[in-house]
Amino acid sequence: MFHKEGRSIILLTFFGTAIIILLAHFYMANPTYKMLVQGLSLVVLILILQFFRNPKRISNKNFDxxxxxxxxxxxxxxxxxxxxxxxxxxxxxxxxxxxxxxxxxxxxxxxxxxxxxxxxxxxxxxxxxxxxxxxxxxxxxxxxxxxxxxxxxxxxxxxxxxxxxxxxxxxxxxxxxxxxxxxxxxxxxxxxxxxxxxxxxxxxxxxxxxxxxxxxxxxxx
Incomplete structure (x- = not known):
């Protein structure tokens, strides 16, 4: 589950990553550079997803x-x-x-x-x-x-x-x-x-x- 505060950033990052991967695939001739650019863009996406994760927490409420x-x-x-x-x-x-x-x-x-x-x-x-x-x-x-x-x-x-x-x-x-x-x-x-x-x-x-x-x-x- 991802936090609502990150929805817009996650969407922008997702589409940006997709565009970078496609551009690298069609316009970069060097396979090493192509993989490097595509890999780095995926790493950024993963980091953004991790940052905005919102794990469910059940607190044992205690006034003390x-x-x-x-x-x-x-x-x-x-x-x-x-x-x-x-x-x-x-x-x-x-x-x-x-x-x-x-x-x-x-x-x-x-x-x-x-x-x-x-x-x-x-x-x-x-x-x-x-x-x-x-x-x-x-x-x-x-x-x-x-x-x-x-x-x-x-x-x-x-x-x-x-x-x-x-x-x-x-x-x-x-x-x-x-x-x-x-x-x-x-x-x-x-x-x-x-x-x-x-x-x-x-x-x-x-x-x-x-x-x-x-x-x-x-x-x-």
């Missing part, structure tokens, strides 16, 4: 857990000052997505959407320390039953040139359901309360809607 909003690798786990919404220290967990990862964004928790804002910006590489504040990005805040307000931020990278966000203020968010898409390489930051119990490690690979990022801290006694 925050699930990964995207597929990728955990690149940041630290306390930071979140300046856009909370204006206080929060626990930040960041997930970097390479071009080969599934790029569907999913709600990390169930609740009610309190805030959703798009920010135009730069296209620094997604792992740059300032990308969270200076790159093109969309910020969404969900009010949850157990964690209070949590924030996640879709961030464009050097290759990502379009962020798609479906979240709207006042709507209900269901953990694991689609909330957006980021095209071609990117990152998502999640900001949690400082007492959240982290369940992942740096460089760990995670799956959107499946991997638990953090849970409610157990009370002593």
């Amino acid at each position: 857990e925050i699930h990964a909003p995207v597929d990728g690798k955990v690149v940041v786990i630290e306390r930071v000052m979140e300046k856009e919404y909370f204006n206080e220290e929060r626990l930040q967990i960041s997930i970097f997505m390479s071009p080969v990862n599934v790029h569907v964004t999913r709600y990390p928790a169930s609740g009610v959407i309190q805030y959703a804002k798009y920010h135009p910006g730069k296209y620094l590489v997604a792992w740059h320390p300032k990308s969270s504040e200076e790159n093109e990005r969309t910020t969404v805040v969900i009010r949850t039953p157990k964690f209070g307000d949590i924030l996640y931020r879709q961030i464009a990278g050097a290759m990502a040139r379009r962020i798609v966000n479906y979240a709207e203020v006042g709507e209900s968010a269901q953990q694991g359901e689609e909330s957006g898409f980021i095209k071609f390489g990117s990152r998502v930051d999640v900001f949690l309360p400082l007492d959240a119990q982290v369940a992942v490690k740096l460089n760990q690979k995670v799956k959107g809607a499946i991997t638990c990022l953090a849970s409610v801290k157990e009370k002593d006694g």
Whole structure:
């Protein structure tokens, strides 16, 4: 299954690939060059299809857990000052997505959407320390039953040139359901309360809607 955000690009790439293969077949005399051009065009098509794949995910919804909003690798786990919404220290967990990862964004928790804002910006590489504040990005805040307000931020990278966000203020968010898409390489930051119990490690690979990022801290006694 392919994501709806990629339909036009997939169609254009498919027809472009077909035209290149036909032109190479009829107008290139050198068989080596012909095979090289045709092979490269097929590789591009395969990469585009892989990028826009949308595997079905069934999330085991749990109010006590925050699930990964995207597929990728955990690149940041630290306390930071979140300046856009909370204006206080929060626990930040960041997930970097390479071009080969599934790029569907999913709600990390169930609740009610309190805030959703798009920010135009730069296209620094997604792992740059300032990308969270200076790159093109969309910020969404969900009010949850157990964690209070949590924030996640879709961030464009050097290759990502379009962020798609479906979240709207006042709507209900269901953990694991689609909330957006980021095209071609990117990152998502999640900001949690400082007492959240982290369940992942740096460089760990995670799956959107499946991997638990953090849970409610157990009370002593």
